[in-house]
Amino acid sequence: MSDIIRFLERMGEDVRLRDASAAELELALAQAHLEPEHGAAVLAGDAARLQALLGLGTLMAVQLPAEEEEEEEQEDEGEEPPPSEESRRREAVLA
Template sequence: MSDVVEFLERMGRDAQLSRASVNELEHVMASTGLDLTLQDAILSEDSSTLKALLGIATHCAMLAPGEEQEEQEDEGGDETPEREDETSRSASSAWS
């Protein structure tokens, strides 16, 4: 798998290689020793076949805060403006 990843990274770094024709890519890949099925998947730009051959699976996860966390955030958010108001009042009364 690392050979495939290295080759794809090389394609991404090398502007000439990323714009190369299919024949040029075939010639370059022949020297890498990649499996022919992997080479075909790369040449045909078939990402689903490439993922299957490499055993890559897509995982998705989502995290959401619990109700207690949301309540604490709401309570914490209300305290901050009060403190700012008290500070403003103290500063304005000091100047009066």
């Protein structure tokens, strides 16, 4: 089983192998000395079959939306915010 995992890892890392033609991929599989069933599943691009051969169960992920935080109302709603230090300096220079 580890041979097929190593081959799949190599296939993911090597762009030439990932984009190889069927003949090139078949040659690489033969050189890797994999089980014939594993090689056939890789050549067919059959991930479900490969998962079954490796004894992997169903892969599942669950996503839930995050709880929305309530927006706090500003106490001084309607009032202008206090002037910043920079705006006070500008007013002093202009005066």
